[in-house]
Amino acid sequence: xxxxxxxxxxxxxxxxxxxxxxxxxxxxxxxxxxxxxxxxxxxxxxxxxxxxxxxxxxxxxxxxxxxxxxxxxxxxxxxxxxxxxxxxxxxxxxxxxxxxxxxxxxxxxxxxxxxxxxxxxxxxxxxxxxxxxxxxxxxxxxxxxxxxxxxxxxxxxxxxxxxxxxxxxxxxxxxxxxxxxxxxxxxxxxxxxxxxxxxxxxxxxxxxxxxxxxxxxxxxxxxxxxxxxxxxxxxxxxxxxxxxxxxxxxxxxxxxxxxxxxxxxxxxxxxxxxxxxxxxxxxxxxxxxxxxxxxxxxxxxxxxxxxxxxxxxxxxxxxxxxxxxxxxxxxxxxxxxxxxxxxxxxxxxxxxxxxxxxxxxxxxxxxxxxxxxxxxxxxxxxxxxxxxxxxxxxxxxxxxxxxxxxxxxxxxxxxxxxxxxxxxxxxxxxxxxxxxxxxxxxxxxxxxxxxxxxxxxxxxxxxxxxxxxxxxxxxxxxxxxxxxxxxxxxxxxxxxxxxxxxxxxxxxxxxxxxxxxxxxxxxxxxxxxxxxxxxxxxxxxxxxxxxxxxxxxxxxxxxxxxxxxxxxxxxxxxxxxxxxxxxxxxxxxxxxxxxxxxxxxxxxxxxxxxxxxxxxxxxxxxxxxxxxxxxxxxxxxxxxxxxxxxxxxxxxxxxxxxxxxxxxxxxxxxxxxxxxxxxxxxxxxxxxxxxxxx
Numbered sequence: 154x155x156x157x158x159x160x161x162x163x164x165x166x167x168x169x170x171x172x173x174x175x176x177x178x179x180x181x182x183x184x185x186x187x188x189x190x191x192x193x194x195x196x197x198x199x200x201x202x203x204x205x206x207x208x209x210x211x212x213x214x215x216x217x218x219x220x221x222x223x224x225x226x227x228x229x230x231x232x233x234x235x236x237x238x239x240x241x242x243x244x245x246x247x248x249x250x251x252x253x254x255x256x257x258x259x260x261x262x263x264x265x266x267x268x269x270x271x272x273x274x275x276x277x278x279x280x281x282x283x284x285x286x287x288x289x290x291x292x293x294x295x296x297x298x299x300x301x302x303x304x305x306x307x308x309x310x311x312x313x314x315x316x317x318x319x320x321x322x323x324x325x326x327x328x329x330x331x332x333x334x335x336x337x338x339x340x341x342x343x344x345x346x347x348x349x350x351x352x353x354x355x356x357x358x359x360x361x362x363x364x365x366x367x368x369x370x371x372x373x374x375x376x377x378x379x380x381x382x383x384x385x386x387x388x389x390x391x392x393x394x395x396x397x398x399x400x401x402x403x404x405x406x407x408x409x410x411x412x413x414x415x416x417x418x419x420x421x422x423x424x425x426x427x428x429x430x431x432x433x434x435x436x437x438x439x440x441x442x443x444x445x446x447x448x449x450x451x452x453x454x455x456x457x458x459x460x461x462x463x464x465x466x467x468x469x470x471x472x473x474x475x476x477x478x479x480x481x482x483x484x485x486x487x488x489x490x491x492x493x494x495x496x497x498x499x500x501x502x503x504x505x506x507x508x509x510x511x512x513x514x515x516x517x518x519x520x521x522x523x524x525x526x527x528x529x530x531x532x533x534x535x536x537x538x539x540x541x542x543x544x545x546x547x548x549x550x551x552x553x554x555x556x557x558x559x560x561x562x563x564x565x566x567x568x569x570x571x572x573x574x575x576x577x578x579x580x581x582x583x584x585x586x587x588x589x590x591x592x593x594x595x596x597x598x599x600x601x602x603x604x605x606x607x608x609x610x611x612x613x614x615x616x617x618x619x620x621x622x623x624x625x626x627x628x629x630x631x632x633x634x635x636x637x638x639x640x641x642x643x644x645x646x647x648x649x650x651x652x653x654x655x656x657x658x659x660x661x662x663x664x665x666x667x668x669x670x671x672x673x674x675x676x677x678x679x680x681x682x683x684x685x686x687x688x689x690x691x692x693x694x695x696x697x698x699x700x701x702x703x704x705x706x707x708x709x710x711x712x713x714x715x716x717x718x719x720x721x722x723x724x725x726x727x728x729x730x731x732x733x734x735x736x737x738x739x740x741x742x743x744x745x746x747x748x749x750x751x752x753x754x755x756x757x758x759x760x761x762x763x764x765x766x767x768x769x770x771x772x773x774x775x776x777x778x779x780x781x782x783x784x785x786x787x788x789x790x791x792x793x794x795x796x797x798x799x800x801x802x803x804x805x806x807x808x809x810x811x812x813x814x815x816x817x818x819x820x821x822x823x824x825x826x827x828x829x830x831x832x833x834x835x836x837x838x839x840x841x842x843x844x845x846x847x
Contacts, residue, residue, distance in 0.1 A: 268300050272308070272317035275300075279320045294324045305336045312349040322356045330357060334365045341372040345386040354389055358397045369393070370402050375416045377409040377465075378451065387460065395464040403468075404428040410469045412440075412447040430472040441476075445483065448473050453490055461499040467509035474512055488524065491516065497531035504535065510544035511617060514551040518624040525556050529565045536569040537581070541591040547614060549594045551621050553640060557631040563643035570594060571647050582651040583658050586668035595648070596668060598641050599675035605667065645676035653682040656690050661710060663718035670722050674730065674742050684726075688752045691723070695762045714756075720768035723752065727774040727781075749774070749781035760787065761794045765801035769837025776844050792845055801838040 275297045278285055285293070301308050301318060308314040322330060334357055337344070344350040357365055370393060373380065380386040394406055407428040408415040420426055427433070430448075434441050452469050455461065470491075477484045491499060503509025517525055529552060532539065539545030549566060556562050570585065572578035585591045593606055593614075600606050607615055622633075652659060652669055659665040669687060673680055695714040713719035725731065726748040730741040753775060756763055764772040775781055776788070791798065 268304070269308070269311060269314045272297060272300055272314055276317040276320050279324070290324065294321060297321050298325075298329065302332075303336075305333055306340055309337065309340075309344060309350045309353055310347060315347075315349050315353055319353055319356050322353070327360075327362065330360060330362065331364060333357070334368050338368060339372070341369050342376055342380070342386075345373075345380060345389050346383055348385055351385055351389045355392065358393065361397075366397055366399075370398055371405075374405055374419070375409070377406050378413070378416055381451075381463070381465065382454065382458075382460075387463065391463040391465050401426050407465060407468055407472075408433075410448055410451050410465075411444045428468075428472070430476050434476060445473065445476065449483075449487070456490060456494060456499055459495075459498060461494070462502045464506050464508070467503050467506045467512065470503075471508040471512045474515065488516070488520075492524070492527055500528065500531045501535055504532065504539050504545040504548055505542055507544050507613075510547050513548050514617060514621055515624070517548070517551050518555050518621045518628060520628070522556075522558065525552075526558075526561060529556070529561065533565070534569070536566050540570045540585070540594040541588050543590055546590045546594050547617055550597055550614075550618065553598065553637070554618070554621055554633070555625045555629050557629055557636065559631075559636055559639040559643065563640060567644055567647075571644070578647055579651050579655050579658075582648065583655065583665070586659055586665045587662050589664075592664055592668060595644070596671050598637060598644065599671040641675065642677050645672075645678050648672045649676055649678055649680060649683045653686045656683075656686040660687065660690050660713060660719060660722065666718040666722040670725050673726060673746065673748075680746065684746060684748055684751050687722075687726070688748070688755050690719075691752060691755050694759055695766055695768075714763055714766055714768040714771070717767065720771055723748075723768065723771045724774045727752065727771065727778050729778070729780070745780055747780050749778040750783070753781070753783050753787070757790075760790055761797055764791060764794075764841055765797060765835060765838055769801075769835055769841065773837050773840050773844070776841070788845065791841060795842070795845065798838045798842055798845075801835040802842055804834040 275293050279290060279293055279297070297317060298321060301321060305318065308318050318333075322333060325333070337353075341354060344354055354369060358369060373390060373393070377390065380390045390406075394403060398406065404426045408426070411430065411433070430444070434444065448469060452466060452473060455463070455466050460466075474487060477487060494500065500513060503513055513528065517528060520528070532548070536549065540549055549570075552562055552566065570581065570591070572581040585595050596606050602615060602618065625633075649672065652672055656669070659669050673683060673687065690713050693712060695712045726746060728739050728741070729746050729748065730739045732738070733740040752771075756771075760772060763769065772787075772791075776784060781787075
């Protein structure tokens, strides 16, 4: 007798018995080989199948009988109204509900379960600041503080409850913040290592409270070497070092990079804490070997881990480099470590910190031509960010001053900071002209280290440039003036094209006017189009009547003759050069600009308004220009309006916004009197009258 088939699934049908005797015999042989427990399992399934044969027949399909599942499967099947089996949906829901109930029970069994649940509810309301009235928010904050006070340590290490504590700090009073900071004393290292609680430290320090800072920062003393390598703590530690710690606290933290003894043994009270490694080694020369070894091991470890964005790391690298002996094996190993960093992440990150940028500048100044080329290549696609950075722009200036291959410098740097297509060129150049740092990267080639480009706040930049210029005497061969002229020749064409294409945008600001003046005086090439474009900005009546449809919130920009920077720009361009203090005269450029002849036809119809307005010195400059061809015509116009000039000189124009030399009027009100020793009225108009009388 052939063995019976095992029951198929509920959704399949058994085919009609085959008449193939060979197939039947094969199945019989397989059934006979089953012995032991497996054989019993087959028999059980056969019993189930025999039970189902009585009622499972169907005339549908190919004439076969529909078989049901075994008893174990039958529990999950329930026939519907059509007699077809369907799965029970309740089983999965019940299982999910049971799991959810167990999870809630586990949460409820944890310490402070009810308190944590309530704080989360309060946080849900408080985090939506715009949806909670101020009075209600204060009530919620008070309730939150009543829950967490005295139990802060239990809350801050829970990933969900710590958010509520951060919100409490956000809306807290200074006294409440200090209370929390004191309550957490002794746990800040643990908090820094927590994935979520580390942000609580930042919340406490962001308020710039000196007392809280002095509570938190000393807890990291002696643990810097460990924490700087920690995946979570390293970032909050560096944030504290960079933005919060005092100079003495920074020295405490950086000294620990020099070896374990600096972590274990604290300086005696009253002694000056300093991190300058050269002074430490000068006092104890015997420590040089182990200190330099420990410092290199610490820095190299972070570089290999790709953790190169830390300000503390850049400070440590600078200290290491400054104490290396020239042409030593240590120096070669250090240079290889910096240059061989994969993807150049180390050099790119260093460009945006003070110590890192200084280190890169020193590497460029001390390096060979091959080293300099490799460093420039690393900064590809980064120069535009660097030119606007307070520290990164110094690397670009150093490249100008030390790299002899000016073709390499111009092809690598200029296309990025100026733009790689015509549409972007003008936008980038307008940004360069008006950004406080970016403008230095262009105007430095024209002005050098002038005070107008490097005010007192940029004293550090001048100190670093002096150091670089001293080093390049040994490492660079090309004359500095020749190098500068070659770079100016390379950068001039796109700058002149930008001035010709968008003069109004450039002359709208004082920095823009300074930029235009530098380009027109010092650039090389055909300047005719740029000069005409700049002169066109003076078109129109200097004091037009206000438009009826003008928006009072967004008034139109003033005419360029009414701005101090505009008058100063025109005066300098008409003079054809800058005033040389040593020579006591204006040093004219060659070839001369002849800007007076370009500007006069544009302002001729409104020359009297220019002569009696804030830019009266522009008209005076026209009369004094040696290359002005319409001097007689201008004098005739001024003589015919002599009375207007006299009234302006007496005091009718004393309340003007400023003068052409860029100095604003010092009058503080309508009835203010001129300062002692100074007469009122338009000084430019007075000088024009003197010219007419001569």
